[in-house]
Amino acid sequence: MKIENHQFGRYDEMDVIEYTLSNDSGMTVSCLNFGCVITKILVPDRNGIVENVVLGFETFADYPKSSPYFGAVCGRVAGRIKGASFELDGKEYVLRQNEAPNHLHGGVKGFDSVIWNVEEVEGENAVGLKFSYLSLDGEEGYPGNLEITVTYLLTNDNELKVAYEAKTDKKTLVNLTNHSYFNLSGNIKRDCSEHVLQLDSGRFLELAPDLMPTGEMVETANTPFDFTKGRKLKDGMESTYPQNVLVGKGYDHPLVFSKEGDNRIVLSEEESGRVLEITTDQPCVVLYTSNMLEGEFEISGVKARKYLGVCLETQGLPDAIHHSNFPSVILNPEDVYLARTTYRFLTKN
Structure with a gap:
């Protein structure tokens, strides 16, 4: 197992470094000190052919210019906050509107677009990186000095532990x-429409026309949002179900897990034989089938277009601060925020 690095670019007069973690099984994960961005994950298919299974750019300049959060850590609050404001203990906090009139993924300069400190770490049969960042009181409108660490650990079991x-x-x-x-x-040979997703979720968050949660949790039974027995993503892309049509024909919805504690998500693609197993302690996963991935840019030589990738954003429920029936995302000074998600890559015959 090893860790390598090289300069990938410059940002805010600082070096952008790309680190590559390699295990003994031939899997590699590359990431940046900019936004903790995962640029590449190379894993074999059923025939042993090693290819990249995440979307990313070959040059750094494309990230601040064109990236729709490719591989980045989003925060302080992932997802949207309605009206770009919230109240805590009777005081209103006004956030940056980067999707007016709302606030998205931490604002104009969220955690996805800052330079993080990096420390190389080694564990038993694992190598990794510990990213750290101090978000100052008032940054993007949020209260409190927030100390954050994000650790990426690659194991010999082809797991990326975050x-x-x-x-x-x-x-x-x-x-x-x-x-x-x-x-x-x-290597983006096909889009993700034939990918099969399976997870135990009996409800999803209904979205309003502005893509904000209405507060209602809709039963997934007899809808394109029922993934309990596995379902191709194209079911939602081709559906006339109003919630699929609303987000550009596909998915951009929080799926609420049926139980608390560790939950499992399985994504697979039959032609390659690749399987991604995700386990998480978070209450939901935001499923986004890149319905809005369009623009005059290329992703590793492939022109940007809808459905080229699928995001599985394990997290708390979006806009929770405005919905008392959602699990709280408030962090108090006496508490510690902890979250864990593991991505394991397999193949099936």
Whole structure:
């Protein structure tokens, strides 16, 4: 197992470094000190052909210019906050509007677009990186000095273990996630419409026309949102179900897990034989089938277009601060924010 690095670019007069973690099984994970961005995950298909299974750019300049959060850690609060404001203990906090009139993924300069400190770490049969960042009181409108660490650990079992930790000196909001776009075909040979997703979720959050949660949790039974027995993503892309049509024909919805504690998500692609197993302690996963991935840019030589990747953003429920029936994302000074998600890559015959 080893860790290598090289300069990938410059940002805010600082070096952007790309680190590559390699295990003894031939899997590699590359990531940046910019936004904790995962640029590449190379894993074999059923025939042993090693290819990249996440969307990313070959040059750094494309990230601040064109990236729709490819591979980044999003925060302080992942997802949208309605009206770009919230109230804590009777005081209103006004956030940056980067999706007017709402606030998205931490604001204009969220955790996805800052330079993090990096420490190389080694465990038993694992190598990794510990990213740290101090988000100052008032940054993007949030209260409190927030100390965050994000650890990426690659094991010899082809697992990428991601751990988040945060502490604050003032009551604030925290809800972190990783925004990788997965495509198990390898090197974007096909879109993700034929990918099969399976997870135990009996409800999803209904979205309003502005894509904000209405507060209603809809039963998934007899809808394209029922993934309990496995379902191709194209079911939602081709559906006339109003919630699929609303988000551009596909999915951009929080799926609420049926039970608390560790939950399992399985994504697979038949043609390559690749399987991604995700386990998480978070209450929901935001399923996004890149319905809005369009623009005059290329992703590793492939022109941007809808459905090239699927995001599985394990996190707390979006806009929870405005919905008392959602699990709280408030962090108090006496508490520690902890979240864990593991991505394991397999193949099936």
